[in-house]
Amino acid sequence: MEFLETAGTGDQEPYAPEVRERLERDAKEIIARYPKPRSALLPMLHLVQSEEGHVTPRGTAFCAEQLGITPAQVTGVVTFYTQYKRKPVGEYHVGVCINTLCAIMGGDQIWNELSAHTGLGHDEADADGRVSLERIECNAACDFAPVMMVNWEFFDNMTPEKAKALVDDLRSGKQVLPSRGPNELVGWKDASRVLAGFPDGRAHEGVQAGPESLRGLELAKERGWTAPPPSAERERPHESGGQEGRNQ
Ligand code: FES
Numbered sequence: 001m002e003f004l005e006t007a008g009t010g011d012q013e014p015y016a017p018e019v020r021e022r023l024e025r026d027a028k029e030i031i032a033r034y035p036k037p038r039s040a041l042l043p044m045l046h047l048v049q050s051e052e053g054h055v056t057p058r059g060t061a062f063c064a065e066q067l068g069i070t071p072a073q074v075t076g077v078v079t080f081y082t083q084y085k086r087k088p089v090g091e092y093h094v095g096v097c098i099n100t101l102c103a104i105m106g107g108d109q110i111w112n113e114l115s116a117h118t119g120l121g122h123d124e125a126d127a128d129g130r131v132s133l134e135r136i137e138c139n140a141a142c143d144f145a146p147v148m149m150v151n152w153e154f155f156d157n158m159t160p161e162k163a164k165a166l167v168d169d170l171r172s173g174k175q176v177l178p179s180r181g182p183n184e185l186v187g188w189k190d191a192s193r194v195l196a197g198f199p200d201g202r203a204h205e206g207v208q209a210g211p212e213s214l215r216g217l218e219l220a221k222e223r224g225w226t227a228p229p230p231s232a233e234r235e236r237p238h239e240s241g242g243q244e245g246r247n248q
Pocket of ligand 1: 097098099100101102103137138139140141142145147
């Protein structure tokens with residue numbers, strides 16, 4: 001087991017000229033998507049994370065410089081969102097959802113057994129940097145609880161046994177596929193680049209909405225339920241004569 005190291009002194013140095021040139025090119029493209037440069041901070045942080053795996057002091061300085069804000073303002077955002085890492089994570093960053101629904105469906109048990117199996121705690125990585133673990137909050141996939149994520153791809157309906165086998169496969173270099181989404185699980189830095197807004201062409205691969213997610217829609221169709229049109233004048237219960245009735 002190895003605790004994630006804090007940022008080393010090397011990452012205080014400026015980027016190498018060829019790296020900086022590439023990042024500046026990408027930054028220009030990202031910033032052009034927004035009316036104001038500072039609005040581009042979130043994808044910019046994913047961009048610098050895609051370069052070094054986490055947001056280093058030089059990544060923070062680069063974002064501040066490109067966006068015309070202070071390093072303190074950048075740091076305020078980095079420390080707010082848990083998707084931004086200030087320490088190295090593994091090539092495969094594994095999240096176990098321990099939010100309410102997943103927890104009662106087995107997420108807590110998965111976390112306990114997986115942590116014991118790997119010897120890793122929350123926000124800790126393997127010594128070889130292959131795998132890191134994190135307890136995560138709801139990932140909006142409660143219909144597949146308990147859920148795990150690897151580099152933000154879904155692994156649905158997990159059990160402690162499936163979780164341990166998944167991490168063993170990741171550690172041994174065996175190819176694993178998410179339950180839904182792309183037909184290849186890319187590494188952490190590549191996934192960060194996609195989140196920066198540079199698609200890898202895999203967004204439409206694999207299963208999109210699973211049967212569990214579509215069940216409500218099917219029921220509505222079977223029973224003829226429809227939503228009112230957005231422009232419909234709708235009476236609220238307290239306006240539909242109730243007030244008059246009470247006044248009579
Ligand atoms: S509680 Fe785990 S995905 Fe929602």
